[in-house]
Amino acid sequence: MVRYSFGTVKIGPRAKSLIEKSLEKHWVSGGENVKLFEKTFAETFSYKEAVAVSSGTAACYTAVAALHEFGADWGDEVIVPALSFVATSNAVRAAGFKPVFVDVKKETLNIDASKIEEKITKKTKGMMVVHTMGKPCEMDEVLEVAQKHHLKVIEDSCEAHGAKYKNQIVGGMGNSGAFSFYAAHIICSGEGGMVSTNDPEMAPILRSVRSHGRPDGTDYFQFDRFGFNCKMNDLEAAVGIEGIENFQNIFDLRKKNLNTLLSQMKPLEKYFYLLQEEKYEVVSPHAFPLVVREDVNLDASHLSNYLMEQGVQVKTLFGSLPTQHRAFQSLGHKLGEFPNSEYIGKKGLHFGCHQYLTQSDLDFVTDLVTGYVKKYI
Incomplete structure (x- = not known):
């Protein structure tokens, strides 16, 4: 469910x-x-x-x-x-x-x-x-x-x-x-x-x-x-x-959710790359991405499966299209050509921050990720 x-x-x-x-x-x-x-x-x-x-x-x-x-x-x-x-x-x-x-x-x-x-x-x-x-x-x-x-x-x-x-x-x-x-x-x-x-x-x-x-x-x-x-x-x-x-109202609600997740997940910043908003930009609150840092021994696919088992819809962060997806195999690229994209493909995931989520929902997913990190790292 x-x-x-x-x-x-x-x-x-x-x-x-x-x-x-x-x-x-x-x-x-x-x-x-x-x-x-x-x-x-x-x-x-x-x-x-x-x-x-x-x-x-x-x-x-x-x-x-x-x-x-x-x-x-x-x-x-x-x-x-x-x-x-x-x-x-x-x-x-x-x-x-x-x-x-x-x-x-x-x-x-x-x-x-x-x-x-x-x-x-x-x-x-x-x-x-x-x-x-x-x-x-x-x-x-x-x-x-x-x-x-x-x-x-x-x-x-x-x-x-x-x-x-x-x-x-x-x-x-x-x-x-x-x-x-x-x-x-x-x-x-x-x-x-x-x-x-x-x-x-x-x-x-x-x-x-x-x-x-x-x-x-x-x-x-x-x-x-x-x-x-x-x-x-x-x-x-x-x-x-x-x-x-209703764009501005929807945008503001989602941005509030995004910022809440960023604030609540900040203690996990040493384990994950978190979305950063620079002073010169406005980030659109599309979703909440997480990428495991290089020196952290954490299996992103295992984390994704764990979250999905708890009722959280999770998706990968796409990965390297030319080297990690068979649809582009005919173009002849080899693993290693796009190291950052390939890394994110293995170590990245994202979930929603949409306007219908409640504070209880945000607390729920924060607790799940935090609990997972405490258990497996």
Whole structure:
């Protein structure tokens, strides 16, 4: 039985009302709700444009596929972190490009910006960096490298709703940003995603790509570019509208939970790398990650199993996609190429900090982790 869930969905009266209106019109594909969701999302986070799609994965591959309009060709390269949710790298492959992997930092879980430049070749056309677990990447360094080599930057912000880096909102510093609205995320639409951009040339291309490559705003059989069918429907958008209208309240509740866990787990800092929030950033309260430190003899998979046996939903921290997941075996990478990502894959885990958790829940998981450490270390 699950006592401490990773995330959940509760649909309130605002969403139900919008869903009912769609049903009354006998039209549930993209319509008024999708347009309102896009508008509200863009206004809330000060993006010039927001393009709704069917999932966070769709947001990633729609953003990557748009690179074809900016000089990228089939088989060209896009730099990605070795550690992330699989959608980041799968999106690159789905769009017809080759993912080129860069290791991450253990302390941040984010791409090591100092290692990006050494992976750039004549075929590199862009990079997709990930704000992992809601912590912003080192965007100054990322953008400096991108400008030097004339690369497009996509921010995978699926886990980072509302995060900021030096007073700049994530998803607005690069050429585009990708967001997910799955159940565990701050803004939720059941399924669904969004691509943000401040580039006026990018928005109509994104809208075209999400609809088979047709010209923006049409559904005729004219196909101008490579594309997918990944439009959001009005039912999902209705749930998302309720979420975005309550964003700040949800964000604050989750941030309170995240900070409470960080405070209660601080005595364990000598055993685990804990999430750190620097003065120049705002970390989005997506989840609570733990990575066992190098000098600590603790089996993270055993800890995960123990927590799950006690009713806590736990997930790994992704690991190294090119060397620890069979799906990428054909790319020919070998264990040892991405030591930090591989270490986190063996020694990392995370669980929720969502808005429906109570103080009792937070105490419960803190006591479990603390008790485990006392017993096994």
